[in-house]
Each structure stands twice: as structure tokens, then as C-alpha cells.
Amino acid sequence: MDLTIVWAGLIAFAVLAYVVLDGFDLGTGILFPLLGRHENRDTAMNTVAPIWDGNETWLVLGGGGLFAVFPLAYAIIMPALYAPIIVMLLGLIFRGVAFEFRFKTVRGRVLWDFSFAFGSIVAALAQGIALGTLVQGIDVEGRAYAGGWFDWLTPFSMMTGLAVVVGYALLGATWLMMKTEGELHGIARRYAFITGIGTLALIGAVSLWMPFLQSGFYSRWFGFPQIFYVAPVPILVAVAAWSLFDSIAREKHVRPFLSALALFTLSFAGLGISFWPHIIPPSVTIWDAAAPESSQAFLLVGAAVLIPLILAYTAYAYWVFRGKVVEGEGYHH
Known part of the structure; x- marks a missing residue:
């Protein structure tokens, strides 16, 4: 058994779990200024309040796993991404503080509302920029980062940053459709439709731009016979998109959220297809970067003990806090 492949899979899983779980709660923050009455904002916050901090466990697991198992990748990626990663962490701190303080003040509520939305947008944008930087390629010489301080700032990384913000807003809107009723459900439905169109447009734009960034990407997607192996991904994206808009139009409650999650998972699978077997395309493979066996x-x-535990408590938390959140009352069972 090749442990390096197992670990690459585990870290990819941790990153996907983070994107899926923290995506909708960052998305709820991104939509925060658009939700109308402050009671709506209270209700939106109550939908994520019991689970938001558990969602960030996956970020720690992904980052810690990268540091421990792929130290070379960590040593190259971090200097390339210091600026966006520090900004992301500051955004997450803003959000965390706003969560605690917002319910304890009336006079300062506007300030904490702003902090919550601002922290969410900044964190999502920084994650997208970091992703874009990794996709467009990092300059490596020998075994070290060879680029400049601002290499992360390019038109492509700005677009991926925007794509992640809009995509998270879609997850947030479909989450609120699932978790709320009445006026807030209607507002969320409207924004789910708008952000759904935006997300698909940006997925299309990024997908069309990517093959021209690195020759390896192009041959992976358009070469023969590889094109037959990768064709299911765009086909499934089209199915998920149809399901998303169909379920929003029919005012379904759960299916829009599941469809949005499917879009994210498929996009992530597409990235995996483009990258494999590199951890830093186009030069560093997972085996180059791996720690000793x-x-x-x-x-x-340790992972075999920890990951099932994290999955179990995450599943339990979502099970306990299932159902709708009613304005002024919190969760109902």
C-alpha cells in the first residue's frame, strides 16, 4: 500500500470537508448585509451558531497534515501564500469575535454585523486567491520557493477569489433555504438563484482559463484518450446545475443545498484531475514532497483515531441541530 497516496487522499478529503462545511457558514456571513431586518440576521446566525466552530477543525487537519506529511510542499507553498493566508486567518478571527459579541450588545450590533460580513467575505476571497495561486503554478528552484512577495496577485487568482466568494454565497443561500421559513426563506431563495447563475458562470470561466495556464492541464482535459475518462465531470456538473435551478424554482427546501454541494464536490474533483499526481503543479509530485514512510x-x-472521531461528532452535531430555525425561538424539534 502506498502511504503517500493514502495521505494525499486524506488531506484532499480534509480540504473538501472544510470547503463544504465552512463554505455555507462563510456564505451566510457574505449574505448577511442583504437579509433585511435584524431579526432575519439573528435567525440566519442561529442556523450556524451551534456548528460553525466545529467546521474549522478540518482546516486545522488539512494544514497540520500538509505540514507533517508533505513538509516540502508546506515549505514551498507557505512563503508563496503568506499574504492571503494571514488575511484569511484575520478574517476568520473577525467572524469568530463577531459571533460572540453580536448577541451581547444592542448599541454595537451594527459594528458586529459589519465585522461578521467583512470577515466572511475577506476569508472567502483569500481562500480563492490562495487556490488560484496554486493552480497557476508556483516558481520552484531546487527545493525552495523562487517567486516574489506578490506572485499571488494575478488576474486569474482574483477571478478564483471572486468565484469562491460567489460560490460560498450560493452555499449560504441554499443553507438558509433549508433551515428557515417565511420571509427569510424567500430572501434566501432569491439570492440562491442569483448566486447560482454567478457560480456557474465563474466555474465555466475558470475551467476555460485553466488549460491554458499549464500545458499539463490542457493534455489532461483535451488529450486523447484522457478526454473520455474526464468527460463525466462536466456532464455531472450540468446535471447538478439543472437540479439546483429546478429545485429553487419548485421551492424545495433540501435539494438546492445538496445540489450546490454537488457542484462544489465536482469542481474539487476537476481540480484533483488537473493536479494529479502533483501537489504543486507543474514540478513537485506528492512523492517528491512526502515525509519518510x-x-x-x-x-x-493518529489519523485513524482522530478522523472517525471528528466525523462522528460532526454528524452528531448536525443531527441534534436538524430541522428549521424559527425566528426568535431557535431550533425546533
């Missing part, structure tokens, strides 16, 4: 085996023992 004994270290990987040792860490895998």
Missing part, C-alpha cells in the same frame, strides 16, 4: 505510518495511526 515511517513518519507517514506513525501519523496514520
Whole structure:
């Protein structure tokens, strides 16, 4: 068994879990200024209040796993992305503080509303920029980062940043459709439709731009016979998009959220197809970057205990806080 492939899969899973779970709660923050009455904002916040901090466990797991198992990748990626990652962490701190303080003040509520929305938008934008930087390629010489301080700032990374903000807003809107009723459900439905169109447009734009960034991407998607292996991804994206708009139009409650999650998961799979087997395209493969096998085996023992535990408590939290959130009353069972 190749432990390096197992670990690459585990870290990819942790990143996807983070994007899926923290995506909708960042999205709820991104939509915060657009929700109308402050009671609507209270209700929106109550939908994510019991679970938001658990969602960020996956970010720690992904980052910690990268540091421990792929130290070379960590050593190259971090200097390339210091600025967006520090900005992301500051955004997440803003949000966390706003969560606690917003309910304890009336006079300062506007300030904390702004902090919550601002932190959410900044964190999402920074994540998108970091992703775009990794996709467009990082300059590596020998075993070190060879680029400049502002290499992350390009038209492509700005577009991926915007794509992540709009995509998270879609997750937030469909989450609120699932979790609320009445006026707030209607507002969320309207924004789900708008952000759905935006997300699809941006997925299309990024997908068309990517093959021209690196020759490896182009041959992976348009080469023969590879095109037959990768064709299911865009076809499934079209199916998920149809399901999303169909369910929004029919005012479904759960299916829009599941469809939006499917779009994210498929986009992530597309990235995986483009990258494999590189952890830093086009030069560093997962095997180049991996720690010694004994270290990987040792860490895998810890992961085998921790990951099922995290999954279990996450599932339990979502099960306990299932159902709709009613204005002024919180969760109902």
C-alpha cells in the first residue's frame, strides 16, 4: 500500500470537508448585509451558531497534515501564500469575535454585523486567491520557493477569489433555504438563484482559463484518450446545475443545498484531475514532497483515531441541530 497516496487522499478529503462545511457558514456571513431586518440576521446566525466552530477543525487537519506529511510542499507553498493566508486567518478571527459579541450588545450590533460580513467575505476571497495561486503554478528552484512577495496577485487568482466568494454565497443561500421559513426563506431563495447563475458562470470561466495556464492541464482535459475518462465531470456538473435551478424554482427546501454541494464536490474533483499526481503543479509530485514512510505510518495511526472521531461528532452535531430555525425561538424539534 502506498502511504503517500493514502495521505494525499486524506488531506484532499480534509480540504473538501472544510470547503463544504465552512463554505455555507462563510456564505451566510457574505449574505448577511442583504437579509433585511435584524431579526432575519439573528435567525440566519442561529442556523450556524451551534456548528460553525466545529467546521474549522478540518482546516486545522488539512494544514497540520500538509505540514507533517508533505513538509516540502508546506515549505514551498507557505512563503508563496503568506499574504492571503494571514488575511484569511484575520478574517476568520473577525467572524469568530463577531459571533460572540453580536448577541451581547444592542448599541454595537451594527459594528458586529459589519465585522461578521467583512470577515466572511475577506476569508472567502483569500481562500480563492490562495487556490488560484496554486493552480497557476508556483516558481520552484531546487527545493525552495523562487517567486516574489506578490506572485499571488494575478488576474486569474482574483477571478478564483471572486468565484469562491460567489460560490460560498450560493452555499449560504441554499443553507438558509433549508433551515428557515417565511420571509427569510424567500430572501434566501432569491439570492440562491442569483448566486447560482454567478457560480456557474465563474466555474465555466475558470475551467476555460485553466488549460491554458499549464500545458499539463490542457493534455489532461483535451488529450486523447484522457478526454473520455474526464468527460463525466462536466456532464455531472450540468446535471447538478439543472437540479439546483429546478429545485429553487419548485421551492424545495433540501435539494438546492445538496445540489450546490454537488457542484462544489465536482469542481474539487476537476481540480484533483488537473493536479494529479502533483501537489504543486507543474514540478513537485506528492512523492517528491512526502515525509519518510515511517513518519507517514506513525501519523496514520493518529489519523485513524482522530478522523472517525471528528466525523462522528460532526454528524452528531448536525443531527441534534436538524430541522428549521424559527425566528426568535431557535431550533425546533
